[in-house]
Amino acid sequence: MSNLLRELSVDLGERSYPIFIGQGLLGNFDLSRFVAGSQVMIVTNETVAPLYLESAIACFPGKQVDTVLLPDGESFKDWQTLNRIFDGLLEHRHTRKTTLVALGGGVVGDMAGFAAACYQRGVPFIQIPTTLLSQVDSSVGGKTGINHPLGKNMIGAFHQPQAVLIDTRSLQTLPPREVSAGIAEVIKYGLIRDLDFLAWLEERVGDLVALKPDALAEAIYRSCVCKAEAVALDEREGGLRAILNLGHTFGHAIETFAGYGSWLHGEAVGTGMIMAAELSALEGMISQADCQRITRLILDAGLPGKPPTGMTADDFMNLMAVDKKNIDGQLRLVLLRALGDAVVTSEASPDNLALTLARFCG
Numbered sequence: 001m002s003n004l005l006r007e008l009s010v011d012l013g014e015r016s017y018p019i020f021i022g023q024g025l026l027g028n029f030d031l032s033r034f035v036a037g038s039q040v041m042i043v044t045n046e047t048v049a050p051l052y053l054e055s056a057i058a059c060f061p062g063k064q065v066d067t068v069l070l071p072d073g074e075s076f077k078d079w080q081t082l083n084r085i086f087d088g089l090l091e092h093r094h095t096r097k098t099t100l101v102a103l104g105g106g107v108v109g110d111m112a113g114f115a116a117a118c119y120q121r122g123v124p125f126i127q128i129p130t131t132l133l134s135q136v137d138s139s140v141g142g143k144t145g146i147n148h149p150l151g152k153n154m155i156g157a158f159h160q161p162q163a164v165l166i167d168t169r170s171l172q173t174l175p176p177r178e179v180s181a182g183i184a185e186v187i188k189y190g191l192i193r194d195l196d197f198l199a200w201l202e203e204r205v206g207d208l209v210a211l212k213p214d215a216l217a218e219a220i221y222r223s224c225v226c227k228a229e230a231v232a233l234d235e236r237e238g239g240l241r242a243i244l245n246l247g248h249t250f251g252h253a254i255e256t257f258a259g260y261g262s263w264l265h266g267e268a269v270g271t272g273m274i275m276a277a278e279l280s281a282l283e284g285m286i287s288q289a290d291c292q293r294i295t296r297l298i299l300d301a302g303l304p305g306k307p308p309t310g311m312t313a314d315d316f317m318n319l320m321a322v323d324k325k326n327i328d329g330q331l332r333l334v335l336l337r338a339l340g341d342a343v344v345t346s347e348a349s350p351d352n353l354a355l356t357l358a359r360f361c362g
């Protein structure tokens with residue numbers, strides 16, 4: 001089973017593209033048919049390059065392949081580091097016919113994608129995501145960009161890739177905390193759109209934590225199906241795509257409170273989903289038993305189940321007030337109408353929100 005090559009498509013008319021998922025694809029899968037010209041620029045970082053650069057180059061037989069190596073870390077998702085990609089492209093005389101390739105996690109993917117959106121007013125790019133989070137989330141959907149000192153992901157563009165190549169084997173080298181953080185986003189898809197998948201996850205979450213290839217391939221495939229559907233229905237996040245933010249309003253507050261980098265995004269989202277479930281239950285949308293199922297699954301994924309010590313209800317309220325989803329100062333939250341069915345609402349009762357925060361803070 002684990003040798004199976006799975007393929008799905010993100011349907012966006014003439015911007016449609018395939019996602020390939022399999023064990024051991026890096027080095028064995030010919031991507032040159034997705035490269036229109038003769039030049040390829042692989043963008044990666046100093047952690048990923050020693051592990052996978054050589055096998056990524058082997059995916060482009062017959063092409064001129066150059067590489068740009070970025071420093072590793074969210075703190076380098078900035079203008080200065082982005083400029084290194086343009087330096088490399090110009091130094092190696094890459095033309096408008098070049099194809100950029102992102103090899104790495106979401107940071108590399110967002111930056112290489114944004115560079116592709118800008119270079120010579122836009123060139124094609126290919127995603128080869130190597131973290132679980134990037135395989136199930138950031139490599140699909142075409143959101144690209146960098147951070148500004150005053151805000152995360154504030155500078156960017158929509159730019160869809162030509163193809164996404166997901167090698168589940170690359171996850172074998174991923175630190176366990178990064179694996180669990182990725183599983184949080186996987187669980188999110190089950191919660192918002194796919195009850196069967198949620199039940200499957202309850203059975204197999206241990207196999208995901210243990211990096212069993214067949215479980216990983218199945219989870220990644222089903223997650224990409226959910227993300228691809230949401231993207232196809234709402235490419236530029238006008239509406240439906242907002243439900244992908246389940247747990248993220250509480251989660252962003254946690255990330256900001258803890259200081260970026262001390263909690264991983266997925267860890268904060270895990271706790272945020274438990275809090276969103278609690279509020280959904282208080283609102284009478286799901287049962288307390290549903291809530292317990294969600295909490296158990298998130299804990300089984302190796303994720304934290306409560307906010308950082310010392311974080312108060314006031315901290316949450318202040319930090320959530322600046323969420324991007326809010327309209328005219330109204331707090332908007334993604335809640336669960338049922339398991340497998342999410343809704344964006346500004347109708348949650350302030351008393352129930354206060355009760356939820358009181359239960360989780362201290």
Ligand code: NAD
Nearest residue numbers: 047072105106107108130131133134137138143170173174
């Ligand atoms: P990351 O890119 O920082 O990767 C995490 C760490 O794992 C890094 O140190 C990286 O070098 C390392 N790494 C990557 N692959 C590895 C491998 N196979 N083996 C060992 N180590 C490996 O973090 P991430 O979680 O992948 O992505 C987070 C970023 O993605 C954030 O900047 C976030 O804003 C962005 N994001 C974008 C979207 C989108 O739609 N564009 C969606 C979600 C998140």
Ligand code: MG
Nearest residue numbers: 185248265269
């Ligand atoms: Mg997220």
